[in-house]
Amino acid sequence: MAVKTDSFTAPTKRRLATFWQPYTRVAMLSWLTGALVAAILEQLVGRPLAFMLGLGKVPVLFGLVIILKAPLLIPGVIVYVLLIYILPIGLIARLTTKLGNKLAAELLRYPMLVSTVVHLVLLYATLQIWGNINDYRNLVLRLTLISVLITLSLNVINGYMGEFSCSHPGFLALGAYGASAVTVSLFVNDNLFGPAVFTGNWGWIIFPFSLILGGIIAAIGSLVVAIPSFRTRGDYLAIISLAFTFIIKSFIENLEFVGGPRGLSSQPDWANLPTVFIWVVVGVWVINNFVRSTMGKALNAVRDDEIAADAMTVNTRRTKMVAFMFSAFWAGVGGGLFAHVLRYVNPSTFGIQKLAEVLAMVYFGGLNSVYGSIVGAVGFNLLSEALRPLEIFKWIIIPVLLILIMIFRPTGLVAFKEFDVHQIIAPKE
Amino acid sequence: MRKSHLLLLIALLLIATVAITACGSSGPQTIKIGINAPLTGDIPKVGEGTKFAAEMWLDDINKAGGLEVGGKKYQVELVIEDNESKADSATKANTKLITQDEVLAIVGPQSSKQAVPAGEVANNYKTPMVSPWSTNPNTTLNRPWVFRAAFLDPFQGVVDAKFISDEFGFTKAAVLYDVASDYPKGLADVFKKSWEDLHGAGSVVAFESFTTKDTDFSAQLTKIINSGAEVLFTPQYYNEVALIVQQAHELGWTGPIIGSDSWGSAETVKLCGSDCYGSFFSTHYAAAGATGATKEFIDRYNAKYGYVPDDVGALTWDSLNLLKQAIQDCGSITGDLGKDRQCVRDALANIKNFPGITGDMTFDEQGDPTKCAVIVKISDAGEFEFYKSACP
Known part of the structure; x- marks a missing residue:
């Protein structure tokens, strides 16, 4: 290095x-x-x-x-x-x-x-056995896996498309609330939604649907940011997307039926390690295929020079819209998983602090790279657990590390590296 | 060559470890108590108050040579974890405290945003947890292992409505509150309900709202003044309180203005000045005019850390002492964590009339304390003066 x-x-x-x-x-x-x-x-x-x-x-x-x-x-x-x-x-x-x-x-x-x-079965078995030792380890593992998904989804916009979007907490919130509203209203005796509609073990079939629904809600919400992005770039888009985060936050604060500022709790305990693992693997696989497809290359073209890309027959509007909706979808799924790991969400979780966290993971790991997102999310989560005893000094050390990375590796630790599954699983001699 | 280096390294490390473990071998049995506090993040002052109160408490225990349980003295160890004022971090911290550090019980987290999800963790792992400051009903609802030291929002609304009726004999009240914030909204709703229970429907003549960070309240206040209300209830935080009270007086409001425990910050009087003199609010404890154990706590805290503790510090102190009482009531520490935790939980639930510095406490079946609120008057010198104790 x-x-x-x-x-x-x-x-x-x-x-x-x-x-x-x-x-x-x-x-x-x-x-x-x-x-x-x-x-x-x-x-x-x-x-x-x-x-x-x-x-x-x-x-x-x-x-x-x-x-x-x-x-x-x-x-x-x-x-x-x-x-x-x-x-x-x-x-x-x-x-x-x-x-x-x-x-x-x-x-x-x-x-x-x-x-x-x-390979995946081996990886899963390793994680499951490793996580079995201690529930704290298991929890950190699950939250880290979810961070990988969220970081990667943000990397689609901020890395591959080169926009500076600050709307991710909003997408997470939409996904978290969308998925929670379904599971809590259908399966839990709750004072907001009344008694459970279903009883019994329908969770394994409803939970994926509720996560997908959360993702779709986030994707529809992302149009609010995607459409202005046709005309604005850089700082201006950053401001618009930041506004989106605040709009979503105060929107949910005023929605009485999901608990308003008090938040929504008692989600069923369905986000265990296998569920989270499968969702994250599927997410990484789909996103990796997406960014390596023609659409992914179109994203890169828009990032490098929008006018030139337009001249070379790339439909920049469609590209931007698809990228935003795609990224928001996976952020929404990540948010839904997050809500079911914590089993409580409230609007103020999805504020500036969350934004700083996901942005840090993306830029720490590396832009335009699936490896980078994995390294960023895992590294940041481990670091943040390891430095917890330092209390306030933690928030001096982590930013200093980020600054050092920005100086010595301006695009992040492992940027611009293709994630080629064949190359990973192939024999090495 | 390479291998021998590695072996040498391992051998050296092994020797070092054995040497260290030999020196630091554990002495008598210790009782571990976890503190889950927001030391960094949005509300570091709250975390600091928690930590200071906890350290003071530990000092007392250490000075007494340990915590005496059933005639045997145990060392007490505090495991303080930072929850960064984040919900996910608070669950991680709680899981770590319970499964990794194997604490007997947990005090914290403070704000409801962290206490609700963390309470779920504590309840799942059957570990007693006392949240000193959280007011969200969900923190303890249907969770036999979770307790709190603060009274709930509904309770304060009832107490305030009763206090105003008894003290002034008014029948028409106005409410001004922030609709986007959890705490004021809940309190305003409860106040309205209990006022109307006392004086009949329509006796809250103005029920006006605004959103967080608004600074101009003249429209709402004009409405309130024209409605013929005799008293204004505004359960807001200190920065808004100053603006509301000043603007109300400018617009010609002459009646009393009543608030809730969110007024209880030193900043209130600093920002509001003489406009706030003569106002009342309900809270957990009053620093000025305190007597007995409360005064002793305040003086010691002030001497040690240089400022008068706010309600977080006092409630943390009470929570820790509740735990202490519960552990002592338990009679013995067996070393079997599951058994001890069960014993402490049962003892906590059975505590009657615990003499805390924020009032006498008895837990109801939900783990919420029934206790008296304190009505504080802001004196003409700008001090928070104990006015009377208000019980439901």
């Missing part, structure tokens, strides 16, 4: 490179297997090991949360992470390099879907 190399760091770098060299040939299949084994290992021996190392209990989030509170535990945490995560994953990756590559090649003989599903 370092840009310049001086005489002092060169040998270290070379040594690192030779150390890392065999790992470049490890297929994703082997990495995931390693991660799964590490998760199982933690399940089996995590507690006694943590106890032996004096940590008391299994460190959640790789010990990031406790090291700031009790710096004395740092060596213990490092040993734990080495023994449970790094060594097993590294060892298995090395040992199964050949086998993994062979299997990956074998899998690719079938339609790509088969191989993709195998």
